[in-house]
Amino acid sequence: MEVIRSLVQNLIVIVILAMLLEMLLPTGEMKKYVKMVMGLLIIVAVVQAVGDLARWDYTGDLPSLVEKESDARLPGIIESGKKITGEQQEKAIEQYRSGLAKQVMALARMQKEASVTGVEVIVQSRGDVSGFGKLKEIIIYTSTDPVTEATEGKQEIVAGGVEPVTVQVEGHNIAATQAGVGTGQPGKDVAGLINTVANFYNLNPEQVKVVCR
C-alpha cells in the first residue's frame, strides 16, 4: 500500500513538473521539438517510477553525449590521482621507516653493552604487493670503539665496542654481515640485542642483522 501511495505521489509530481516545464516553452517553431523531448522525459520518469515499484532494472547504459568533455579528462585525472597517491605513500613509508629506525636505536641503546651507531630499517615499500609497510629487515650498525654521546653538555661513555659476531639464537644460526672491519666471534651482547629487537617487533631473528664497523 505504501509503495502504491509513493508511486501515485511520484506520478503527480512528475505531471506537475511537466506542466511547469511546458509553461516555460518558447512559442513558435521550436515548441514542438522541445515538447517531444519533454514527452520522452515524462515516459522515462513514469517507467522509472513503475520500475522502482516492480524492482525491475529498467535502466540501461545511458549514452553520455553531454558528458563527453568530462569523460575525456577522466584518464588524466585518474593518472594524476595515482601519481599523488604514490608520492604520499612514499612519504608515509619514509616517515614510518625513520620513526622505526629511531625506535630501534632507542631500544638497542638500552643494551648498555652494545655500542649502536646506526640503524637501517627495510620495509615493504611497494604498494602493489601485499603486506605494504611490513617490516622486512632491521640492520643494526655497531662500532668496535666505545661510543661517546653528548648528554646535557657533558661527554658520557655509553657502551664499549662489540666484536663482529655470528650468533646462535633460538636454534637459528645468524651470520653477522661483514662491513669494513669484518666478522668477529659471536658474543652474548649481540645475541641479546638481536633477540630483544626481534622479539619486540615480532620478527624472525634472521631478519635482524648486526653489522660491525
Add this chain to the structure above:
Amino acid sequence: MDVLQIVAIGLIATVLIVVVKSQRPEMALLLSIAAGVILFLLVLGKIGAIMDIIRDLADRAGISMVYLGTILKIVGIAYIAEFGAQICRDAGEGAVATKLEFAAKILIMVLAVPIVVAVLQALLKLTT
C-alpha cells in the same frame, strides 16, 4: 512593480524603433537587441527561482538530474534560437533565421539522443 517597468521599457523601445526605423534601420535593429537584453536581464533573477522549484520537484519525483539538465538545456537553446531568429526576421533576413532555427533543432536533437535511447532501452527490456 516589475511588470510596469518591463512594459514601459518595451513601449519606449517600440516607439524609438518605429521613429528611428524610417531614417536609420540599422540603429533600429540595435535598439531592438538592446531592449531584448535589458528585458531578459530584468527577469533573470526570477528565472533562477523557477529553476530551483523545478529542481526540487524533479528531486522529489526521483527524476535523474541528467534528464532534467538536458531538458533545461534544450529549453535554453530553443529560447536563444527563437530570439535570434526573430531578430533576423526583423532585420529582413528570413533565410538566416531559418538556418538559425535549423541549427537549434539539430542541437536539440543531439541533446535528446540520451533520453531517446533510454526510452528505447526501457521498451526493449519490457518486451524481452
